[in-house]
Amino acid sequence: MAEVVARAGVPGPRGRLLEMIVVGAAAALIIIFSVAVDGFATAGNLGVMLSNSASLVILSCGMAVVIISRGLDLSLIAAMIAGATTFSTLIAAGVPAPVALLVTIAVMIAIGLANAWLIAYVEIPALLATLASAMFITGLFRFAILRGEYLLLLPKSNPAVVFLSGELMPGVPTPVVLMLVTVAASWILMRYSTAGRTIQAMGDNFQAARLTGLPVRTTTIVVYVFAALTALLAGLVMSAASGTVDFRTVTNGTLLFDVILVVVLGGIPLRGGHGGIRNIVIGIALIAVLRNGMTLMNVTTQMQDVIKGLVLLTAIVADKYFNPRDAETDTIGDL
Amino acid sequence: MSADPIIRLEKVAKSYGGINALEEADFELFPGEIHALAGENGAGKSTLCKLIAGVIAPTAGAVWIDGRQVTLSAPKDASRLGISMVYQETSLVPQLTVAQNMVLGRERMFNSVRKVRNAARQVLQRLNFKVDPSQLAGSLSTAKRQMVEIARAVLNEARVIILDEPTAALTPEETDHLFDLMKSLQRSGVAMIFISHALEEALNHADRISVLRNGRLTVTGPARDFDRNRLISSMIGSELKQDTSAAKAVRAVHSALPVLRVENIRMGSMVNNMSFSVFPGQVTGIAGLIGSGRSEVAKVIMGHTKRNFGGGRIWFEGREVRYNVPAQAIADGIAYVSEDRKFDGFFETMSIADNIGLGWLAKFGRRRRLAPLSRMRQISQDWEKRLSIRCTDVDQLVLHLSGGNQQKVVIAKSLAQEPKLVIFDEPTRGVDVGAIAEIRQIVRNFAESGAGVILISSYLPEILDLSDRILVAKSGTIVAEFARNEATAERILHAAIH
Incomplete structure (x- = not known):
């Protein structure tokens, strides 16, 4: 019995192997791009890479927390757009930025609560609940605020927009600082808070977490509200940088796939339980380098999508290979 | 009975990861014979049947069919040789019609709906089954689904039909009908093996009976050589015949007030007006067969599953309680140690410290925002x-421990919550022999510390050894209660079966 159990799919050293492969792949890409691509290995490009990745990293932190709890948030990008729309509409109407921010945060908490309520209390699978809420949110905001348009222009001169797209200190862009703050906050949440431990436990074995008496419903609320708040932050950073809120980000879907790509590539399996914020850093390293290098090489976005698809597929196959589900352990109790 | 057996098993054994489900069984089945298998839960009856039906492959021994040695590696091998199995959980596809189910797996490339239906109707009529072949299988009652499965076996010209607890879900009339049918199949030369917990069925309807105990086929003989008592004593083993518990006094005195009282709990079809009390300082054992509603009532008490609307009342420490989620029960001081630790017991990606620490942390509910990691470690x-x-x-992962030590971690996870009542559901299942005694001692010690303990176990010696009071559950109801000194394996088994 002991031997059988020990042979089962163990997230031990072999699980770490996937992380090491991704780190190795990122390192290899850095070396290749440095040699082959002009202007890759410069301080300026590093800054561009970090700034461009900021919103993706922030979103991935939110998604990682959701996925570790064995959930999925397909409404993340819709929530991001909703947050950015609310905030920009308010400041365009002359509402002071702090008030606008508070109102927007309230909207995001409402979105997170709605998702969590559907999942934890109505007990709808996270995939369906968040898919429905994503469609609802997108439709509602386009109808109510944009009157059917898909683009919202930000007041570029507004101090809030200037702050978000500018630099906090000379050479330190605000998005990068916000990104680091989000990573640190997520790390503390997952590592040191009771909710973080419960999230890990829920992803590992939901029934056991429930029977142990962990507050699984409250924690589900924490998870989806946290995800919605990261979505808000990412939305502010992204729209301030581009000067627009673009609803096509939701409808063409690639950003959502990028986020899931980062999470899975970092070594967090979609069934939850495993991994932490470290995995996000690993996943983002590969994707950011790949994206930046390919753009510098003038690879078309269509071709970039093809390559990202292949990378994701490779990661999933590798994950299946390194973290196998042992059929024998599933049937062992069946005497 | 003709001289040549249709099936012969020679020293067949099956083990799962070092645990023997069946050891060196010799078994023969003759054409036109009705053969009953008797034994307690986990004695190896289902394993034996699955081996014959080709569902599982033996780890040792030989299978002979019609005098030729065969290897049955899949159910289709067995079915080609004319062996069909009717499962306890019926294996019909609910979305297909009765006729489609009956030819399932044997369809030709092109099927005429009408021809399939006619063939099915012929068989159903011949067997005198009142089932419409064009009805969806999902809309049938359990009894009718079972009939369809038998009809399928007949349509497939089965020479051996294995029935795994065919009468468990049937009414007395349906049971009579089933045995009439078996008799008529017998006359046409079909051999049948059936598993049953109702001993009278085996005694009255079988030609021969085989008894299994702890994975060993202990005795086989003509049904007329058996009576109730001989059957029961061979099921539980002679070493248990002398009453071991008579000498021991009830260790703990009844406290005036029960720590837990449940009244008329009803939940679906599993729990049916269950009522009992649990006193502090005692182990209250609940014996019964699998499916008698014991784990289900435990989960209702915990708030893990919902009882029926108006389905009974629960008092804990004199206060009426109704938990919506287990967290509330834990906060009040009730803990449940799961019967299947891998399914809902421990967190496999986590260390021992995290598992036990999380159990301790859960007691505080939402009051602690930051997890005190060093304190959790210290408690573990x-x-x-x-x-x-x-x-x-x-810091070792729980997954890397042996079954017994995993179970101890699951128990520690609950005991760290300092509960006033613990429900141990099959605490020694799948546990290495050395740890069984230790875990039993943990259960006893916990009760002696003054807390209430409910022990659910299908293993009678465990119930007899640990319990101060023994309740017997049957079909979702408590049917008998014994004090420690009046309980015997025979009396418990008698109550659990009748």
Whole structure:
């Protein structure tokens, strides 16, 4: 019995192997791009890479927390757009930025609560609940605020927009600082808070977490509200940088796939339980380098999508290979 | 009975990861014979049937069919040789019609709906089954689904039909009908094996009976050589015949007030007006067969599953309670140690420290925002010593421990919550022999510390050894109660079966 159990799919050293492969792949890409691509290995490009990745990293932190709890948030990008729309509409109407921010945060908490309520209390699978809420949110905001348009222009001169797209200190862009703050906050949440431990436990074995008496419903609320708040932050950073809120980000879907790509590539399996914020850093390293290098090489976005698809597929196959589900352990109790 | 057996098993054994489900069984089945298999839960009856039906492959021994040695590696091998199995959980596809189910797996490339239906109707009529072949299988009652499965076996010209607890879900009339049918199949030369917990069925309807105990086929003989008592004593083994518990006095005195009282709990079809009380300082054992509603009532008490609307009342420490989620029960001081630790017991990606620590943390509910990691570790180390969990240190993953030590971690996770009542559901299932005694001692010690203990176990010696009071559950109701000194294996088994 002991031997059988020990042979089962163990997230031990072999699980770490996937992380090491991704780190190795990122390192290899850095070396290749440095040699082959002009202007890759410069301080300026590093800054561009970090700034461009900021919103993706922030979103991935939110998604990682959701996925570790064995959930999925397909409404993340819709929530991001909703947050950015609310905030920009308010400041365009002359509402002071702090008030606008508070109102927007309230909207995001409402979105997170709605998702969590559907999942934890109505007990709808996270995939369906968040898919429905994503469609609802997108439709509602386009109808109510944009009157059917898909683009919202930000007041570029507004101090809030200037702050978000500018630099906090000379050479330190605000998005990068916000990104680091989000990573640190997520790390503390997952590592040191009771909710973080419960999230890990829920992803590992939901029934056991429930029977142990962990507050699984409250924690589900924490998870989806946290995800919605990261979505808000990412939305502010992204729209301030581009000067627009673009609803096509939701409808063409690639950003959502990028986020899931980062999470899975970092070594967090979609069934939850495993991994932490470290995995996000690993996943983002590969994707950011790949994206930046390919753009510098003038690879078309269509071709970039093809390559990202292949990378994701490779990661999933590798994950299946390194973290196998042992059929024998599933049937062992069946005497 | 003709001289040549249709099936002969020679020293057939099956083990799962070192645990023997069946050891060196010799078994013969003759054409036109009705053969009953008797034994307690986990004695190896289902394993034996699955081996014959080709569902599982033996780890040792030989299978002979019609005098030729065969290897049955899949159910279709067995079905080609004319062996069909009717499962306890019926294996019909609910979305297909009765006729489609009956030809399932034997369709030709092109099927005429009408021809298939006619063939099915012919068989159903011949067997005198009142089932419409064009009805969806999902809309049939359990009894009718079973009939369809038997009809399928007949349509497939089965020479051997294996029935796994065919009468478990049937009414007395349906049971009579089933045995009439078996008799008529017998006359046409079909051999049948059936598993039954109702001993009278085996005694009255079988030609021969085989008894299994702890994975061994202990005795086979003509049904007329058996009577109730001989059957029961061969099921539970002679070593248990002398009453071991008579000498022991009830260790704990009844406290005036029960720590837990449940009244008329009803939940679906599993729990049916269950009522009992649990007193502090005692182990209250609940014996019964699998499916008698014991785990289900435990989960209702915990708030893990919902009882029926208006389905009974629960008092804990004199206060009426109704938990919506287990967290509330835990906060009040009730803990449940799961019967299937891998399914809902421990967190496999986590260390011993995290598992026990999370149990301790859960008691505080939402009051602690930050997890005190060093305190959690310290508490786990304390419990590791108290329950002598064998591990390198508390940072070891629970998955890497042996079954017994995993179980100790699951128990420690609950005991760290300082509960006033613990429900132990099959605490020694899948546990290595050495740890069984230790875990039983943990259960006893916990009760002697003054807390209430409910022990659910299908293993009678465990119930007899540990319990101060023994309740017997049957079909979702408590049917008998024994004090420690009046309980015997025979009396419990008698109550559990009738």
